Amino acid sequence: MDGDDLLVEDRTPGVEEHESTASILSYTLGLGLAIVATIASFTVAQTDLLWPPGIPAGLIVLALAQIGVHLVFFLHLGSAPDQTNNILALAFGVLIVFLVIGGSIWIVANLNANMPMH
């Protein structure tokens, strides 16, 4: 099969064959956890299960939990040595995302509060 011939090019001397940690079980577990988190989010948003002023905070926590589930079970981010670069890049991305969103909300809230005509 010519596919196998082409695969040889993909191996580099001294590096073990890539072992996939992904399995059907891990995807299914991820799907189950994600569905639970989604249903929890929609329930919290539409009922008084949580103390109403705390609902946005609860929704953010559930969203972060679900993002974590997706990263681990679907994107297979983990603590393996070949994942170090991916984790560091993700950490930098998360830093920028929080600076942009948090900073914008903070600055504009401050401007609105100081606007005499508003």
Add this chain to the structure above:
Amino acid sequence: MTTTTIEAAANRAAHQREVGPAPKRIVVAYGFWIFILSDIVMFSALFAAYAVLAGNTAGGPTGADLFNIRNVFLMTMCLLVSSYTSGLGALSAEQRKPERFLIFAVPTFVLGAAFLALEISEFMGMVDKGAGPSRSAFLSAFFTLVGMHGAHVSAGLIWLVYMVAQVVAKGLHAAVLRRLLCFSLFWHALDIVWIGVMTLVYLMGIQ
């Protein structure tokens, strides 16, 4: 052979293992991961714009008036299960089972297309009610953010068709497998962005 020479040989082997270049698969996935993170940074700017403008409805309809939460729940489930089947497809491809990959590609595409159809009908319903993107700053930000996600989903669907064609025409050789890996990263990342949209725009919008 003395013990020291064996040890020296073992050390050399261990050293070589550490300094050898990473397999192309890992390098490609890393590069594409950087692209996805930069795409998410772009989305974060749109999220920030939405968060800042969400209250500026200019006397027009608010999120609570417009959003149909049952529709949003359906969209969320479509995208989530589509992400799941695309993962199973990627797994089948890694195990060199092209037929199973093609079988899983069908629900991935159908559910992605269903998501898009629900989103387009939501947008058209809003425009019909006079709540188009030009009505208020809130709606401009809403259509930009949610529309940008929808545009990514459309691009992902086109990419999926292209990948299916490649698997059929070329088989699962190394280069096609790397492209499939990138596609799966992209599709899973879109689902992660959707979690943000669903929470920040819809669930917080109806509070």
